[in-house]
Amino acid sequence: MPSLLEQFGDIDIYLFDQILRGRIAEGMTVLDTGCGNGRNLVYLLRSGYQVYGIDADPAAVEFTRRLAASLAPALPAGNFRVEAVETSSFPDEFADVVISSAVLHFARGDEHFDAMLRGTWRVLKRGGLLFCRLASSIGMEHQIERVAGRRYRLPDGSERYLVDEVLLKTHTEDLGGRMADPLKTTIVQNQRCMTTWVVRKNV
Numbered sequence: 460m461p462s463l464l465e466q467f468g469d470i471d472i473y474l475f476d477q478i479l480r481g482r483i484a485e486g487m488t489v490l491d492t493g494c495g496n497g498r499n500l501v502y503l504l505r506s507g508y509q510v511y512g513i514d515a516d517p518a519a520v521e522f523t524r525r526l527a528a529s530l531a532p533a534l535p536a537g538n539f540r541v542e543a544v545e546t547s548s549f550p551d552e553f554a555d556v557v558i559s560s561a562v563l564h565f566a567r568g569d570e571h572f573d574a575m576l577r578g579t580w581r582v583l584k585r586g587g588l589l590f591c592r593l594a595s596s597i598g599m600e601h602q603i604e605r606v607a608g609r610r611y612r613l614p615d616g617s618e619r620y621l622v623d624e625v626l627l628k629t630h631t632e633d634l635g636g637r638m639a640d641p642l643k644t645t646i647v648q649n650q651r652c653m654t655t656w657v658v659r660k661n662v
Contacts, residue, residue: 515542
């Protein structure tokens, strides 16, 4: 019997929560926009989901292709593509679930963030679920230093595009979605914070 690590990999705990609650069910099409090395895909690949992924890093995509080949050899290598989130080649309303984990906070500014978000939203089916984890200012408003616009320098020395509660609620409404969960923010030892934003696309 595989260990928990073998079965689930280094999955984001909040994504694991969505699986436990039955929101990401077997047979669904799942697209990871910014899949990296596939850390959130191990369980999905093992369990027979229709899994797809994109990432701007060719080395990351190649790693994920090899991972998929070992866990779900029937999946075509072409399911995993070297692409930017905002210009993905996947069609409109393609996936039941879209994962965006630690991606959107790399936006260069408001226009880039909007393009990335709309590119992510475009490929989600009506009634589908967007799972998003991204850096925010929530709970750390007085510990960050503005660089320009919504780009800030964090106490850990990194620079990120930071969202807040008002912005996420506004985008939820503007996109035509509704919150599937309340916003949940984790503050990591006063160095940075990550917010989980889970949205259901209106039918």
